[in-house]
Amino acid sequence: MASELHFSPVLSDALVILGAAGIVIPVFARFRITPIIGFILVGMLVGPFGLGRLVFDYPWLQYVTITDPQGLDPFAEFGIILLLFTIGLELSFNRLWQLRRMVFGLGALELTISAALIAFALMTMGQYWTGALGLGLALALSSTALVLPISGTKSPVGKAALSMLLFEDIAIVPIIFLLGAMAPYASSDGMEGLWYTIWTGGLTVIVLMIGGRLLLPRLFAQAARTKSPELFLAASLLVVIIASLATAAVGLSPIVGALLAGLLIAETEYHTEVEGITAPFKGLALGIFLITVGMGVDLGVIIDNAWPIFLAVSAVLLVKALVTGGLLRMMGARRGTAVETGITMSSPSETTLIVLSAAATAQLIQPQTAQFWQIVTAIGLTITPILALLGRKVARHVDTAPATDEASQETDPSEGRAIILGYGRVGQLIADMMTRHDQRFLAIDSDPELVTLARRRKHPLMFADARGPALDRIDLSKASAIILTMDEPVLAGRLLRKLRERYPDIPIIARARDTAHAAELYRAGATEAVPETLESSLQLSEAVLVNVGVAMGPVIASIHEKRDEYREQIMREGELTKKPKLKTSLASRNSEASGEPV
Known part of the structure; x- marks a missing residue:
């Protein structure tokens, strides 16, 4: 054994x-x-x-070698499924609706024109028109698995690439049916099968959307209550697998189901935690897919056919780059964006291999022809990161105009908002005050009960655990301020140091238990540290003075003076070399001028 x-x-x-x-x-x-x-x-x-x-x-x-290359195929496919799932997590139905014109306009034009030009070139070289069309459609596809991790989905290049890649992922099903219908032995059943897949697939998508909106918030709320990362991961993978199997069962690609699962979870408060907890598995599975791509590259065949392969790769890259870049320029994109997107999207796709296999199975192309273009595809996938780097450098030279706000049109969860870490008693009070004064904020907490409460009070809240890796995936660089409200001194100090190191210029206001804890938080980099014991004493003093007959104005002024004295003392105890600017002094002067308490 x-x-x-x-x-x-x-x-x-x-x-x-x-x-x-x-x-x-x-x-x-x-x-x-x-x-x-x-x-x-x-x-x-x-x-x-x-x-x-x-x-x-x-x-x-x-x-030290792969003994069963075919055995890796299911893992590689699962890697692509997880990739599309995480792409869905970064989107939302509102954002997808905003991209509809780009998806069905730019995406359709890019695929159609590129496929037509490649097919025409192959026909002039003697390829029969059905085979040329199949090859054109296959080579016109671009790599979702490589392009989106490189370009992202929020930059101008990422938005344009996402639009075209989404259309290609949708179009893969009718393309395969079309190739089957054009087969020499095909009958009219091919198109009937296509229509059957369309209506059953559409019905499946609708059922998944309705069921997901009703069930997913409850499912993840139950998983969150257990405080078990393993159960949260299991729930996430269960949703992905069920959605992928459902779409695959009716003839659609499983990546459609994975993308839909990501979109549905993105509409819940738990999407950040799901994204963080599934990221390692996606990276490893994507690595397996890339290894299988490399295993398909035969250096011996490449050397023997170096010149034809070089011409084929160059021609495909040139046609797709010119078509993509030209269409983007016609639609008003900046030159740099058009050039970078065109070059990055110019290589073939992992789904090109699927379409080539379908064309060969339908006897539209010879096996030797399919093998030649599979090598071209593998080389194109291999050099995609180099093409992205080249596109970025060329874009800098051709586009000297200042950057527009095109990238900032996407809503950043932290942009212009105060971030409240912890939505407990203190966090809720701060959220209420921010709402009363029309200030934008975003609360972050990992308690599912508080998620429900925030939804009921119409407070924006993101489900994420400050102790885990999910918070590391949130960019807070555009936040107006960060407020730490958790009543855990060790966690608050550790988190504050991390945040101050990462965001040195953002005001960080922290809740402290007492004056000693406040001094520690000042040492860790807090802009303001507010000890609860001190504030309760000051409030008690204020109530006593007012009730014994002292006028409100002098009481408020003296309370603020005493608060400033204590803060200076706390900062001295914290051995600060540079005192933070005390915003409360200005607040007290404003309150004295207006006669209103702060």
Whole structure:
């Protein structure tokens, strides 16, 4: 039993993949190079066309090579599914509705024109029109798995790429049906099957949307109450798998279901926590996919056909870059945005391999032709990160105009808002006061009961745990202020140091238990630290003085003076080298002038 376990191909492949991830990610990060290239190179090295060729001569190489390349396909597909799921988490139905013209306008034009030009070129070279059309549609697709992680979804380039890639993901189903209908042996059943898939798929999507809106908030609220990250992860993966299986069962791509699951969860308060907890699995699964891409690159065939392959890759890249960039310029995009998007989107896609396989199965192209274009696709995927870097550099040269607010049109959750970390008793009071004075804010808490309360009080709240990695994924650089309200001194100090190191210029106001804790928070970088014991004493003093007959104005002034004295004392105890500016002094002067209490 031990011997069988020792020589298990599954364990051997798993060790190779995990070892690759452990080496590639830190090494390439050290040199600030995307690990995408590293995973593809590892696939070329350990695949059947690399060291795998030498396993029969050197049996020990089986421990550092992939012995079952086909066995990795399900994991690679799951990686793409998780990628589309996380893309859905970054979107929302409102944002998707805003992109509808780009998706069905720009996306449709880019795919149609690119496919037509590539097909026309192949027809002039002697390819029959059905095969040329199949190849044109396959090569016109661009890589969702590589482009979006590089470009993001909120920049002008990311928005344009997302629009086109969404349309391509939707179009993949009718493309495959079209190729089947054009097969020499196909009958009219092909188009009937397409219409059947369209209406059953549409019905499935509607059911998932209605069911998701009703069930997902309750599901994640129950998972959150357990305080168990494992259960939260299980619930997230369950939603992804059910949605993917549902769309696959009616003939749609499983990535449609994954994208829909992400969109539905993005509408809940739990999307940040879900995104953070599934990120490691997505990265590893995407790495497996990239390794499978590298394993398909045969350097021997490339060397033997170097010139035709070079011309084919160059032609595909040139046609797609010109079409994409030209369409974006016609639609009013800046030159830099058009150039960078065109170059980044110019390589073929992982779904190109699927369409090529469908075209070969339908006998529209010969197996040798399919193999040639599979190599072209693998090379295109390999150089996608290089193309993105090239596009970024070229964009800087061709676009000297100042950047517009195009990127800022996307709503940043922290932009211009005060961030309240903790929505307990103190956080709720601050939220009420912010609402009364028409100030924008966003509360962050990991208590599902408080999520329900915030929804009932119409306070914006994001579900995230300040102790976990989810908060690290939230960009607070555009926040107007950060308020720490948690009643946990150790956590508050640790979190404050992290926030101050990351955001040195943002005001951070922290709740303290007593004067000693306040001094510690000042040392950690707090702009203001408010001890509860001091404030309760001052409020009690104010009530006593007013009730014994002292006028309100002098009482308020003396309370503020005493507060400033205590704060200066606390800061001296904290051994601050630079005192924060005391905003309360200005507030007290304003209150004295207006005669109103602060």
